[in-house]
Amino acid sequence: MKCEYYGGLEALGTHGRHFWIENGRLGHGNLRLTHGIPLADVLSVEVSEREGGGSEGDTFTLTALRGASLGISPTDPFVITDIKVHTKTGTSGLWFVEKKDASWVRSKLNAALQEASIPYYNEQLS
Numbered sequence: 133m134k135c136e137y138y139g140g141l142e143a144l145g146t147h148g149r150h151f152w153i154e155n156g157r158l159g160h161g162n163l164r165l166t167h168g169i170p171l172a173d174v175l176s177v178e179v180s181e182r183e184g185g186g187s188e189g190d191t192f193t194l195t196a197l198r199g200a201s202l203g204i205s206p207t208d209p210f211v212i213t214d215i216k217v218h219t220k221t222g223t224s225g226l227w228f229v230e231k232k233d234a235s236w237v238r239s240k241l242n243a244a245l246q247e248a249s250i251p252y253y254n255e256q257l258s
Contacts, residue, residue, distance in 0.1 A: 134230040141225035153244040171248040178253035181234040184212040
């Protein structure tokens with residue numbers, strides 16, 4: 133599974149790997165949390181999925197190789213789940229999780245978010 137941070141929160145920088153919630157902080161880091169913000173700064177977390185990736189494939193001919201055709205096989209699209217962390221200051225950070233659906237991501241976040249009393253974005257609006 134690939135999970136990448138794509139920016140939005142100044143304290144976390146512009147990119148990183150993985151999504152961590154530990155020791156009262158939320159953020160990213162390769163093997164452990166290295167860039168984080170206090171959970172007290174988080175207003176809500178939004179989890180949504182979409183389809184991404186995939187390609188139609190491509191074939192091309194090289195005449196220098198006596199008309200040999202080379203190509204790239206088509207690939208199927210896969211699910212991408214976006215995790216958007218909304219802060220109390222009005223900024224938001226974005227993570228992408230490849231090949232895991234929204235229900236799987238929510239199942240991994242539920243306990244930590246409940247413990248910190250952080251609602252999901254759609255629950256905050258109701």
